[in-house]
Amino acid sequence: MTDQLTRRAAVGEDRRRADGRLKVLGQARYAFEQLPAGAAYLVPLLAPVARGRITAIDAAAALAVDGVLGVLTHENAPALPEHARPPLRILQSPDITHRGQFVGGVLADTPEAAARAAGLVRVEVDAAAHDTALAWDHPDAYVPDTVNPDYPAVTEDGDVDGALASAAHAVDVTYRTPMHHNHPMEPHTTVVTWSDAGVELHESTQHPHGVRATVAELFGLDPETVRVVAPYVGGGFGGKGQLHAHAVLACMAAQTVPGRPVKLALTRRQLVPNAGHRTPTIQRVRLGAEADGRLVAIEHDVAEHTSRITEFAEQTAVATRMMYAAGARRTRHRLVALDVPAPSWMRAPGETPGMYALESALDELACAAGIDPIELRVRNEPETDPSSGKPFSSRGLVACLREGAERFGWAGRDPEPGVRRDGRWLVGSGVAAATYPVYRQSATARVRAFGGGRFGVTIAAADIGTGAWTVLAQIAADALGVAVEDIELRIGDSALPPASVAGGSSGTTTWGTAIVTAAQKLLAEHDGDPPAGAEVTADAPPNPHADDVAMHAFGAHFAEVRVDSDTGEARVARMLGVFAAGRIVNPRTARSQFMGGMTMGLGMALHEATILDHRHGAIVTPDLAEYHVASHADVPALEVHWIDEEDPYVNPMGSKGIGEIGIVGAAAAIGNAVHHATGRRVRELPITPDKLLGLG
Amino acid sequence: MLDITLTVDGVTRPLAVDPRTTLLDALRERLDVTAPKKGCDHGQCGACTVLVDGRRVLSCLTLAVQQDGAQVTTAAGLGEGDGLHPLAEAFLDHDALQCGYCTPGQLCSAVGMLDEAGRGHASHATADVAAVPTLTDEEIRERMSGNLCRCGAYANIVSAIREVAS
Ligand code: FES
Ligand code: FES
Numbered sequence: 001m002t003d004q005l006t007r008r009a010a011v012g013e014d015r016r017r018a019d020g021r022l023k024v025l026g027q028a029r030y031a032f033e034q035l036p037a038g039a040a041y042l043v044p045l046l047a048p049v050a051r052g053r054i055t056a057i058d059a060a061a062a063l064a065v066d067g068v069l070g071v072l073t074h075e076n077a078p079a080l081p082e083h084a085r086p087p088l089r090i091l092q093s094p095d096i097t098h099r100g101q102f103v104g105g106v107l108a109d110t111p112e113a114a115a116r117a118a119g120l121v122r123v124e125v126d127a128a129a130h131d132t133a134l135a136w137d138h139p140d141a142y143v144p145d146t147v148n149p150d151y152p153a154v155t156e157d158g159d160v161d162g163a164l165a166s167a168a169h170a171v172d173v174t175y176r177t178p179m180h181h182n183h184p185m186e187p188h189t190t191v192v193t194w195s196d197a198g199v200e201l202h203e204s205t206q207h208p209h210g211v212r213a214t215v216a217e218l219f220g221l222d223p224e225t226v227r228v229v230a231p232y233v234g235g236g237f238g239g240k241g242q243l244h245a246h247a248v249l250a251c252m253a254a255q256t257v258p259g260r261p262v263k264l265a266l267t268r269r270q271l272v273p274n275a276g277h278r279t280p281t282i283q284r285v286r287l288g289a290e291a292d293g294r295l296v297a298i299e300h301d302v303a304e305h306t307s308r309i310t311e312f313a314e315q316t317a318v319a320t321r322m323m324y325a326a327g328a329r330r331t332r333h334r335l336v337a338l339d340v341p342a343p344s345w346m347r348a349p350g351e352t353p354g355m356y357a358l359e360s361a362l363d364e365l366a367c368a369a370g371i372d373p374i375e376l377r378v379r380n381e382p383e384t385d386p387s388s389g390k391p392f393s394s395r396g397l398v399a400c401l402r403e404g405a406e407r408f409g410w411a412g413r414d415p416e417p418g419v420r421r422d423g424r425w426l427v428g429s430g431v432a433a434a435t436y437p438v439y440r441q442s443a444t445a446r447v448r449a450f451g452g453g454r455f456g457v458t459i460a461a462a463d464i465g466t467g468a469w470t471v472l473a474q475i476a477a478d479a480l481g482v483a484v485e486d487i488e489l490r491i492g493d494s495a496l497p498p499a500s501v502a503g504g505s506s507g508t509t510t511w512g513t514a515i516v517t518a519a520q521k522l523l524a525e526h527d528g529d530p531p532a533g534a535e536v537t538a539d540a541p542p543n544p545h546a547d548d549v550a551m552h553a554f555g556a557h558f559a560e561v562r563v564d565s566d567t568g569e570a571r572v573a574r575m576l577g578v579f580a581a582g583r584i585v586n587p588r589t590a591r592s593q594f595m596g597g598m599t600m601g602l603g604m605a606l607h608e609a610t611i612l613d614h615r616h617g618a619i620v621t622p623d624l625a626e627y628h629v630a631s632h633a634d635v636p637a638l639e640v641h642w643i644d645e646e647d648p649y650v651n652p653m654g655s656k657g658i659g660e661i662g663i664v665g666a667a668a669a670i671g672n673a674v675h676h677a678t679g680r681r682v683r684e685l686p687i688t689p690d691k692l693l694g695l696g
Numbered sequence: 697m698l699d700i701t702l703t704v705d706g707v708t709r710p711l712a713v714d715p716r717t718t719l720l721d722a723l724r725e726r727l728d729v730t731a732p733k734k735g736c737d738h739g740q741c742g743a744c745t746v747l748v749d750g751r752r753v754l755s756c757l758t759l760a761v762q763q764d765g766a767q768v769t770t771a772a773g774l775g776e777g778d779g780l781h782p783l784a785e786a787f788l789d790h791d792a793l794q795c796g797y798c799t800p801g802q803l804c805s806a807v808g809m810l811d812e813a814g815r816g817h818a819s820h821a822t823a824d825v826a827a828v829p830t831l832t833d834e835e836i837r838e839r840m841s842g843n844l845c846r847c848g849a850y851a852n853i854v855s856a857i858r859e860v861a862s
Contacts, residue, residue, distance in 0.1 A: 185735045
């Protein structure tokens with residue numbers, strides 16, 4: 001049993017980022033920034049078609065280039081186990097299952113020689129017919145067994161059709177979101193050294209122990225002989241949550257030059273088809289309400305893609321199961337397996353696209369019923385979690401909406417769309433709700449007394465920009481009753497006790513719980529005064545309240561949008577978010593987490609789309625020039641607030657995850673504001689100027 | 697291989713480079729200078745921004761041999777001695793970084809940008825191109841738009857720059 005953390009001297013303190021000084025100086029070494037003697041450079045070769053077979057590979061010209069050490073192909077690559085995840089089983093056959101798939105790699109003494117030689121390898125293929133186009137009525141659509149991570153794919157509760165038929169107000173709308181890419185600023189990189197003694201990887205990853213386990217399994221190694229080092233990670237957003245195929249390629253190449261470090265950094269064009277993405281979605285939402293706006297039925301029906309070789313089912317409609325009260329409810333996910341790269345996690349998988357649709361539909365209902373969109377949400381607050389019947393451990397949605405309305409200046413807003421002009425700009429405002437579940441995984445922490453009131457805390461957590469270096473030390477300080485400066489924290493290395501992935505906004509909950517548990521044990525074993533050298537290693541226990549309460553964070557987004565009536569360009573003038581996410585461990589780093597999510601949500605609303613040319617099965621937006629992520633000029637001053645929330649159920653710190661909720665609902669608030677500004681309901685993201693032409 | 701000399705953060709570093717080597721790769725892969733980051737290698741992200749003879753340059757878009765004899769300043773060399781540059785201090789105060797990967801580029805870009813504005817360079821956001829520009833938030837955002845931050849620290853980066861600029 002782990003006790004609640006009652007000392008709150010360090011937790012809650014506004015502190016500078018612990019790794020900030022190293023980072024502003026550029027001295028925090030990311031994965032690729034190892035410069036060992038004798039390093040070799042690897043450049044991958046990509047499949048030129050979306051489906052087919054390699055008939056010949058001619059590497060002669062490449063091998064003749066000065067400095068080239070070898071060319072890897074399916075003809076000479078080591079065999080990988082049959083049961084390995086299919087996207088990782090590269091170079092096992094001449095089959096091509098998506099365009100841009102790794103079909104080989106060139107290893108050379110210098111990056112220049114490797115790149116030059118890669119351009120000389122000739123890959124001949126027999127192309128087969130492919131299909132990369134998701135469609136609502138695709139004949140191959142199927143219902144998966146579960147959706148990520150293990151929710152049912154379908155739920156049905158009550159008589160949805162009957163309730164919809166007799167509802168006073170109803171909306172029946174379909175939204176589309178495109179394929180998205182995580183695009184962390186640090187691309188996926190690996191530096192791997194393979195020797196008889198073992199394998200060492202510097203990997204840009206959200207999960208050192210996960211990478212270790214996967215590499216060991218793929219290559220038949222004892223995990224103890226594999227070490228994965230990742231103290232600093234240049235963003236991930238889910239894209240580095242699992243090992244991707246580039247690291248497999250690097251390990252294969254490293255085996256050919258034992259003892260020599262092999263360096264691989266993906267270019268954007270190599271990364272886009274090989275490191276995960278968010279599926280496109282088509283979402284039909286039907287809402288039925290009484291005259292006063294109370295929902296009688298909610299239906300959320302989703303179509304999305306997966307790859308033909310592996311199934312990843314984004315849980316797009318899952319938040320709809322717990323968000324609002326309704327007498328009848330149906331949710332369903334269908335997948336179409338296509339000749340596309342394998343989709344994977346991207347910031348708030350499920351909630352991000354799903355809440356865009358639900359929260360947009362709520363706005364449409366508010367317009368149809370003539371009810372203020374905030375009031376509409378308040379009227380549909382459930383007393384208990386509609387999906388489980390359990391009470392919420394805390395539910396701050398209404399508080400967030402009310403506080404946001406106050407701060408944003410919502411009162412007196414004229415609901416009439418398309419009537420506010422400022423010169424050629426049309427102006428409008430919108431609101432949307434946010435939610436994200438509290439997940440806890442498993443992790444182990446070690447706490448060691450150094451004497452003199454100083455402690456070492458070790459756990460293989462990863463800081464991908466979230467602030468783990470900072471907040472875990474704050475938590476440890478309070479758990480041990482010392483100052484933050486007395487904590488020596490080590491993370492980001494699989495040689496440390498195992499930690500769960502930095503994903504699902506579960507890092508602080510999981511790792512913090514492990515640290516508090518180990519600290520409490522150490523103090524208890526030594527009457528509160530452990531001597532130098534005393535040490536405890538402890539696991540984060542499962543949450544004892546998991547079966548009794550539903551645990552989620554909530555939030556509310558407000559946006560003011562200006563739309564150029566000549567060009568159709570939409571710009572966000574103001575954005576404000578209020579969140580209820582339990583205890584905030586460090587206000588400074590927390591604000592950044594929320595803000596970062598909101599910024600990515602702004603990009604999702606207005607800019608981001610990975611576009612497939614279905615004729616060729618090719619992604620035609622494979623870099624940062626074609627795939628526009630929000631830039632400085634796109635992002636206004638953002639306001640972030642939170643309400644004080646005491647939640648004794650979630651974990652000893654009372655904190656909820658904050659890495660993902662900032663993006664959830666943000667695009668809906670902006671889309672709703674675009675409608676309020678223009679009267680135009682754009683139901684397909686991103687809201688680009690072509691969709692807002694002819695406003696006059 | 698061609699012999700060149702780069703002065704990096706005040707230290708003279710002679711080296712022999714492949715003529716195809718970019719300034720960025722020369723710094724990172726030859727000299728172990730880690731402050732300039734590689735986010736795209738194509739001039740699309742700004743992570744590799746350094747100051748060359750005081751002006752901001754995308755080091756992935758220039759060849760090392762073109763910079764023979766140049767004074768290169770990276771984020772590691774912006775401050776005086778062991779102290780941080782005031783902009784770097786402001787970045788820490790405003791939490792203008794998360795993963796930190798874009799950060800050295802943002803800082804070099806900001807230093808170069810403030811210098812350009814001080815010398816009267818106009819930007820797309822400048823209403824009167826003949827007047828000395830005032831660094832409004834809109835001007836800062838426009839002038840910093842070559843530096844992407846996927847973590848979304850923009851709002852804090854702008855506050856940090858504004859504080860130092862004023
Ligand atoms: S690495 Fe030079 S601009 Fe991206
Ligand atoms: S801080 Fe991560 S990209 Fe800017």
